Amino acid sequence: MTVVDVQQAHELAASLLQENLPRRWAHTQGVAACARRLTVVVKDKASLLETAAVLHDIGYAPPLVATGFHPFDGARYLRDAQVIDSRVVRLVANHSFALLEAEERHLHTELADEFPLPDDPLLVDALVYCDMTTTPDGESTTSEKRIAEILSRYGADSMVGRFIRRAAPEIHASVDRVRAAADAAGVML
Template sequence: MTTAGHAYELAEALLSESLPRRWAHTQGVASCAGRLAPLVGKGAETLEAAAVLHDVGYAPPRVDTGFHPLDGARHLRTLDDGVLRLVANHSFALLEAEERGLRAELADEFPLLDDPLLVDALVYCDMTTTPDGGRTTSEERVSEILGRYGADSVVGRFIRRAAPEIHASVGRVRSAADEAGLAL
């Protein structure tokens, strides 16, 4: 099993110096995953490890295709299958992969994890965390991404397509947390 501690070591080595803002975002996403631990139960360690590793594909030595979910997962191939599949498919990456002509490649190498709660939980953590690691809403996060990349960019086209799914995932996690009496 891939531990969160091991994931932190890997991510920090890849992101902290070369991409400090991305590292701050990663730490915020991981902190959110820790808050969701009671909700995801036995999947808590997998969620936290994936949260810590979800953006390692941005690290300069790991960039191959330029599509960070795929590049990151390929770098992490020795880790647990659940962590790999969450990293590769985080935040509706299949939609962005389609924009980049990489959908079949991503889907074949790293099929979507068959655990809707863990998938939604990682979307929630990523899409309610600012680039600097603070808390935000999914609506504000989608707007921030659009502003940063531009509406006509690959990322802009992807995020507009993914926005309804992102907001639905966030809503499902909030509902599940409310039902469990968990304050987010």
């Protein structure tokens, strides 16, 4: 499938996640809904944000797993098998401070070389906000509760646990910046 718009991104993500990973699909739908609420904040980049939001976790889909690191696997799939804006691919690859987890997985150099960080800090922060304020079941939460949930699911000393503890200050800072931008735009989050 060639992804050229938000609707096609939804169709692709649904085809990969809905049946095989229904909880991941629920999370994805919640992240996409959050992205739509940030339209006034990200303005003309709203479709980029929603597209990245709906595709951010496709790397969990069994047919796409290559390295076992979902941001990398999803981005590689989008780059290699799809026609999609490279900014979306870079957002998927780098969502929620993936470079920090890539260090834990010894994939930092490969991820950074293949998918440089996007050059739009607000868009990067907005995707962090959406991902890290949405529960696995697609409900809204705080970044503090989301991080606690991740730690309880994976364990504090696991690879993901080590990553999320390192990333927590950056995640909270991203969430705070998006809230400040929303306040400035008159949007209630």
